[in-house]
Amino acid sequence: xxxxMYREDGQQLxxxxxxxxxxxxxxxxxxxxxxxxxxxxxxxxxxxxxxxxIREVDLYKFPTPQSLVEKYALIKNRxxxxxxxxxxxxxxxxxxxxxxxxxxxxxxxTGRDAPVxxxxxxxxxxxxxxxxxxxxxxxxxxxxxxxxxxxxEQGHTTSYDDSMKLDDWVLCKVFERNIGSNAxxxxxxxxxxxxxxxxxxx
Amino acid sequence: xxxxMYREDGQQLxxxxxxxxxxxxxxxxxxxxxxxxxxxxxxxxxxxxxxxxIREVDLYKFPTPQSLVEKYALIKNRxxxxxxxxxxxxxxxxxxxxxxxxxxxxxxxTGRDAPVxxxxxxxxxxxxxxxxxxxxxxxxxxxxxxxxxxxxEQGHTTSYDDSMKLDDWVLCKVFERNIGSNAxxxxxxxxxxxxxxxxxxx
Numbered sequence: 001x002x003x004x005m006y007r008e009d010g011q012q013l014x015x016x017x018x019x020x021x022x023x024x025x026x027x028x029x030x031x032x033x034x035x036x037x038x039x040x041x042x043x044x045x046x047x048x049x050x051x052x053x054i055r056e057v058d059l060y061k062f063p064t065p066q067s068l069v070e071k072y073a074l075i076k077n078r079x080x081x082x083x084x085x086x087x088x089x090x091x092x093x094x095x096x097x098x099x100x101x102x103x104x105x106x107x108x109x110t111g112r113d114a115p116v117x118x119x120x121x122x123x124x125x126x127x128x129x130x131x132x133x134x135x136x137x138x139x140x141x142x143x144x145x146x147x148x149x150x151x152x153e154q155g156h157t158t159s160y161d162d163s164m165k166l167d168d169w170v171l172c173k174v175f176e177r178n179i180g181s182n183a184x185x186x187x188x189x190x191x192x193x194x195x196x197x198x199x200x201x202x
Numbered sequence: 203x204x205x206x207m208y209r210e211d212g213q214q215l216x217x218x219x220x221x222x223x224x225x226x227x228x229x230x231x232x233x234x235x236x237x238x239x240x241x242x243x244x245x246x247x248x249x250x251x252x253x254x255x256i257r258e259v260d261l262y263k264f265p266t267p268q269s270l271v272e273k274y275a276l277i278k279n280r281x282x283x284x285x286x287x288x289x290x291x292x293x294x295x296x297x298x299x300x301x302x303x304x305x306x307x308x309x310x311x312t313g314r315d316a317p318v319x320x321x322x323x324x325x326x327x328x329x330x331x332x333x334x335x336x337x338x339x340x341x342x343x344x345x346x347x348x349x350x351x352x353x354x355e356q357g358h359t360t361s362y363d364d365s366m367k368l369d370d371w372v373l374c375k376v377f378e379r380n381i382g383s384n385a386x387x388x389x390x391x392x393x394x395x396x397x398x399x400x401x402x403x404x
Contacts, residue, residue: 022224022228023230023252023253023254024232024236024240024252024253024254025230025231025232025233025236025237025252025254026224026228026229026230026231026280027228027229027231028225028227028228029227029228029229029231030226030227031227034226034227034279035227038226050225050226050227051225051226052225052226052227077236078228112393114393115393115394115395116395117395117396118395120395120396121395122394122395191314191316191317192317192324193317193318193319193320193322193323193324194319194322
């Protein structure tokens, strides 16, 4: 239960009510450091986690990101991305490349490992992937993006050498890239309002 | 008072306690649309505002952004920028250029007006400014940025023709640009952790 908050009549709020009760403008936007340090590391060590909206799934069993996210409604104006804990399996028995294939397509790496830092130390790694829908020979690139976080422990997989399991858990941030607007520049490129640039940028 | 929330013992939380009680990862990050629609428009119409952390100041009376923000502590891990309502005065009696000079420097426009959209309509405008410290002939550019929001009402200033007042209120988002890391690309450019890239990017 996220936070023991009560209304004036003594009624305890459920998780959605509690989060919806936050003032306008408060959104769930954890930093990479928070995701690795406060969530992923604790998950792997089987410790109690802070209140969170991170779901346990077997991510690569879902054909597409849409089939994954439609099970988990976001709380309007509070959340804009989905967060999941998922195990990973190996692509091949001998080796440590993760499987990226799903029943409906595959997740393709689009960047290099980036370190996740805390107090000048590397505590984890972050990779960016993009979902391609369809068979490998004719797959179409989609706007679905995943940021995959794993912890920075060497030798973490030794105990799984005889199985196909690669990790107990990685943390996956999944979202659909905003089409038609450049969310990453301070200079706005749009001059008029229309449906394509509905989402105000933060 | 932001939200009537109570602990189990019946004690009401003050504003800081209430906000600090939110789960890890929840931050005050209102969208541009929220800022204009739910805050600025209502402020101008003298209507009650949702719970917020937007301070009323006379922004151009403060010599520098530092002198402004040091009065208003941010709540750690919840807020990363300062928000202010401020009136604006004209640069010249005849005309509608705003004064951008402060006792310690000036705010300089760095981009064009961008529309703030809601449901396909323009509800306001957003401008970006950068603070330069010192006298105009020898001023040094700083890393302080302001996003200035105003509403999209023509003829709004007619009632002020005989005075130096330009607006009742604009909404200003003030922050220091993150030095040494590119917060705007999906590809992380850093490969090692050190003090310069402490802040995990969201």
